[in-house]
Amino acid sequence: MTPIPVRRLTSSMFRQRGLTMIELLVALTISILIALAAVAALIVTRQGFNTVDAASQLRDNGRFAADLIQRVAVQTGYLDLPYLPYTATPAPATAGMPTNPDPNINGFNNALLATGTDPLNSPPTSRVAGADGYGSDILILRYRTGETFPGSGKSDKSMIDCSGYSRDPVTYGKYDRMVSIIHVALSQGEPSLMCSSLNPAKGEFSTQPIVQGVENFQVLYGVDGVTAGVPPAAAADGVPDRYLRADQLTVAGDPVGTNANWRRVRSLRIGMVLRGPPNSAQEKTAQTFYPFGAAKSSTTGLAGSAMSSASDPGTVFTPAVDGRLRQVITFTVHLRNDQGL
Numbered sequence: 001m002t003p004i005p006v007r008r009l010t011s012s013m014f015r016q017r018g019l020t021m022i023e024l025l026v027a028l029t030i031s032i033l034i035a036l037a038a039v040a041a042l043i044v045t046r047q048g049f050n051t052v053d054a055a056s057q058l059r060d061n062g063r064f065a066a067d068l069i070q071r072v073a074v075q076t077g078y079l080d081l082p083y084l085p086y087t088a089t090p091a092p093a094t095a096g097m098p099t100n101p102d103p104n105i106n107g108f109n110n111a112l113l114a115t116g117t118d119p120l121n122s123p124p125t126s127r128v129a130g131a132d133g134y135g136s137d138i139l140i141l142r143y144r145t146g147e148t149f150p151g152s153g154k155s156d157k158s159m160i161d162c163s164g165y166s167r168d169p170v171t172y173g174k175y176d177r178m179v180s181i182i183h184v185a186l187s188q189g190e191p192s193l194m195c196s197s198l199n200p201a202k203g204e205f206s207t208q209p210i211v212q213g214v215e216n217f218q219v220l221y222g223v224d225g226v227t228a229g230v231p232p233a234a235a236a237d238g239v240p241d242r243y244l245r246a247d248q249l250t251v252a253g254d255p256v257g258t259n260a261n262w263r264r265v266r267s268l269r270i271g272m273v274l275r276g277p278p279n280s281a282q283e284k285t286a287q288t289f290y291p292f293g294a295a296k297s298s299t300t301g302l303a304g305s306a307m308s309s310a311s312d313p314g315t316v317f318t319p320a321v322d323g324r325l326r327q328v329i330t331f332t333v334h335l336r337n338d339q340g341l
Contacts (some may be wrong), residue, residue, distance in 0.1 A: 010134020027163035030307045047282060054276035054325045059214075061274055061336040065193055065211045070140075070333050072162050072180050073268055076338035077104040078143040078221055100255060104339045107219055108138040109246040110313045113183045117204035119196060120179070127313070132191045135180075136184035136244060138218040138267075142177040144167045162195035183203070184217045191215040193272070213275045216317050218291040220245060220307060222267030222332075231257030232264050240266040245312055263340045268333040269307070273317055276325040284323040291315060293330050 019027070102120075112133070122139070127134045141267075145167055146156045157166045162180035169176075181196040185207075188255040193214040203213035222240030222317035226232050251257035271291025290304030292315060298306040307314040319326065 002058065010079040021263075038206045046102050046275055046287045047279075050103065050280055051282055051325060053183075054280035055327075058274050058276055058325065058327040061213065061273070062210045062327055065214065065269070065272065065274075066329055066331050067164065068164070068210060069182065069270060071292075072141055072182075072330070074335040075143040075159050076141045076335055077339045078159065079337075081143045084299040098175065100259055103265075104142045104177070104337075105221075105265050105268075105335070106140050106249075106262045107246040110135050111183075112184065113138055113181060113194075113196060113238050115316065119198040120182065129313070132186055133215060133217075135312075135317065136191075136312075137219040138213075139182045139217075139219050140182045141182070144177050161197035162210065163197045163206075165189050165197070168198075175229045181204075182217070186213055187212060193217060211274070214272055215275050215319065216271075216273035216289070216291055216314050217270040218312075218314050220292065221265045222248065222269065222334075223249070223261065224266050226261050226264045234262050236264060238266065243269050243307065245309075265339055268335070268336055269335065270329075270331055271315075273319075274327050274329065275319070279323045280325040281323050284321050287319070287326065289317045289319070289326060289328050291328055291330060293319060294327075 007231035013300045039058060097224075108124050109115070110127050111124035112127050113119050113124050116122055125136055127136065141162075145159050147169060148154045148156045150156040153168060155166045159178065161167050161178055162182055167178055178196040183194050183196065184191055185194045185220055186192070187194065187209040190207040190212050191214060193211045194207055195210050196205045198205050221245040222243050224236045224238060224240055225234035226244065226249065227234075228244055229251060231254060249258065249261040251261065269292060271290055273289050288304075291303070291310060295306040296303060304316055310316075
C-alpha cells in the first residue's frame with residue numbers, strides 16, 4: 001500500500017495577507033499625528049525665520065535713520081564763513097533784510113506737514129488721535145552749503161540734505177540756506193519717515209520717503225537758559241540744561257522771543273518706533289513703547305516717565321495688537337554749530 005504523502009506547513013502559509021480595520025485605523029491615526037507635528041514644526045520654523053528677518057530689517061532701518069538724522073542735524077547752523085564773511089555780522093535793520101530771520105532749527109509738535117511745493121509757508125495741521133503717525137513731530141533744519149571756491153556756484157559736497165543730495169548753491173544772500181524737513185507721512189500705505197528738501201535750482205520742495213515703517217517720531221530740544229513759554233532771560237553758557245517740546249519754545253504773540261528761544265537749542269533728543277510687516281512677531285500681545293526710553297522720573301515713577309508726558313502725544317505709545325514686530329530707537333544729537341544769526 002502506497003503511503004499518503006504528508007504536506008508540510010511552511011511559514012509562508014501563515015503569512016498575513018492584509019490588515020484588519022482596527023490596524024488600518026491605528027496606522028492612519030499615527031500617520032496623521034506625525035504629519036500634523038511636521039506641519040506645526042514647519043510653521044514655527046517659518047515664523048521664527050520671519051521674526052529674525054524682520055528684526056534684522058528693523059535694526060538696519062533704525063541704524064540708517066539714526067545715522068542720517070545725526071549727519072544732517074550736526075550741519076544745522078553751518079555758515080560758509082571763509083567765502084561769505086559778512087554772514088558773521090549782525091542783521092542790519094535796513095536794506096530790506098529781515099531783522100528776525102527764521103532760526104536754523106525749529107519744529108512742530110504732533111503735526112502733519114502741509115503738502116505742496118512750499119510747506120514752510122503753509123502751517124502744519126495737528127494730527128488726529130487714531131490716525132497713522134499720531135503724535136509724530138516735525139523737525140526743520142537749516143544750513144549753508146559750502147562752495148569749492150568763492151563764486152564757483154558749485155558745492156564742495158561736504159553738506160547734504162536729508163535726501164542725501166549735496167545741492168549746488170545758487171544764491172548768496174545773508175539768510176539763504178538749505179532746508180531739510182524730517183517728518184512722518186504715509187508712503188505706499190505705510191507710515192514712513194519722510195524727507196522734504198528744498199531744491200534751490202527750482203525754488204521748491206520735494207518729498208520722498210527715507211525709511212518705511214516709522215510710525216512714531218518724537219523730538220525734544222535741549223535748550224540753554226530757556227523757560228517754557230517765555231523769551232530767554234538767563235545768560236547762555238552753551239550747555240543744555242533742560243529738554244522742551246516744540247510748542248514750549250513758542251512765546252505767544254512774540255515771534256522775536258520765539259526765535260530767540262530756538263536759537264538757544266544746543267541738542268536734540270530723538271525717539272522713534274519702527275514696525276515690521278504684519279505677523280512678523282512671534283505672538284500677538286498688547287505692548288507699550290517709550291520712544292525716549294524706559295527710565296523713571298523717580299524711584300516711585302512709572303517706566304518711561306522721565307521724558308514722557310500726557311501733554312506730548314506719542315511719548316507713551318501703545319499700538320494696535322496686530323502681530324507686528326516693533327523696535328524703539330533713541331539717541332541724542334549735540335549740535336556743533338552756533339544757532340545764533
